[in-house]
Amino acid sequence: MSTTENPTHPQLPRSVAQLWGRESATVRRGPKPSLTIRDIARAAVTIADERGREAVSMKAIADSLGLSTMSLYRYVDGKDDVVDLLVDEAYGLPDPDLTASGTWRERISAWARAAATTLRTRPWITEIPMSRPPIGPNTVSWTEAGVQAFDDVELSGQQKLNALLLVDGFVRQHVRQSTQMGLIGRGVDRVTADDPGQSGDSSSHDSGAYEATMLQLIDAARFPALTAAISEMSADDDFFTEQFEFGLAVLLDGLEAMIERTRR
Numbered sequence: 694m695s696t697t698e699n700p701t702h703p704q705l706p707r708s709v710a711q712l713w714g715r716e717s718a719t720v721r722r723g724p725k726p727s728l729t730i731r732d733i734a735r736a737a738v739t740i741a742d743e744r745g746r747e748a749v750s751m752k753a754i755a756d757s758l759g760l761s762t763m764s765l766y767r768y769v770d771g772k773d774d775v776v777d778l779l780v781d782e783a784y785g786l787p788d789p790d791l792t793a794s795g796t797w798r799e800r801i802s803a804w805a806r807a808a809a810t811t812l813r814t815r816p817w818i819t820e821i822p823m824s825r826p827p828i829g830p831n832t833v834s835w836t837e838a839g840v841q842a843f844d845d846v847e848l849s850g851q852q853k854l855n856a857l858l859l860v861d862g863f864v865r866q867h868v869r870q871s872t873q874m875g876l877i878g879r880g881v882d883r884v885t886a887d888d889p890g891q892s893g894d895s896s897s898h899d900s901g902a903y904e905a906t907m908l909q910l911i912d913a914a915r916f917p918a919l920t921a922a923i924s925e926m927s928a929d930d931d932f933f934t935e936q937f938e939f940g941l942a943v944l945l946d947g948l949e950a951m952i953e954r955t956r957r
Contacts, residue, residue, distance in 0.1 A: 708774035712781060712829045725894055728758060733768055734782035737775055738815075741783070744819035749779060773824050781829025783815050792842040798945055800842035801857075805864050805941055808835065812868040813877060813933075819869035847955050856948055864937075871933050903932075 710716035711730040735758045740749050754775065755765040769775060791807055792800040812818055839857040840850075848856065871877045904926045913920040 700826070706774060706777060706825070707770050708777040709828055711768075712777070728760075728768065729903045730768060730778065731782070732758065733765070733775075735780035737779045738782045741779065741817050742815065746820055751775065760811065776821060776823055777825075777827070777829060780818065780821060780823070781831045782826045783818050784811055784827075784831045784835060786831050787835050787838045788928060797843055797846045798949070800840070801860060801945065802941060804835075804839050804842050804857075805860050808861065808864045809937060812865060816868055816872040819865050827895065846952055848952065859948075860941075860944065863940055867933075867940060869938055870935075878935050 705713075705715060705790070707716060708730065712734075717911050725876045733754060736754050737749050740753050740757060744753075751765055751769075755762045758765075781833070781835070787804075789808060792804050794800070795803070836857065839861065843853040843856060846853065904923045907923050908920070909921075911920055
């Protein structure tokens, strides 16, 4: 019986089992493997960073490691396994003290900003089609840190997980939408955890271009509300960060209101 099989538990995907140390890479026939599963994961991330997520394939990974495509199947079973490795390696581990102090709002805000920084550094993560939830040790550590942010909050365990998934969904969608709209670059951004909108990527959107273009196209008589709103925008605004902080605050205000109702 494979180490990923258990009559009382679902069978783990082979890549996930290896990431967790539940299956040895030597279970397949042939010479002793010269690579670890993390070697393959790092190779996949390097390809995505340099050439984009679409360039990640079994052949590309094998070529970068000096292997034949067929020999790579000794380590992984196929595309879904590669996605598991790619996502887990791309996220990396969170800071162990990320949600260890502060109020619950401060803790989950720190988590959200750190997640945004990670995703902005590698926005291609948000574009990966996944056939199953990410359950590698790195991504699970992010989930643990996020749930920990609600440790002293009067919510059930399921509600805490739901709240985290709500925040995570907002973060992922904000980065994805900002990338698609050209507000941030598609390449590797250089960002800081304190300011998920601070970037050194020259391909990022010119923050003043949108309002200048829109004011050329619209007139106040037909679009009075939009004209007024855009006229208040500044070319110096960091739209990524401002929209992120606004959305996060609104989301957490809603969570706080719900938490207060449970105390009555």
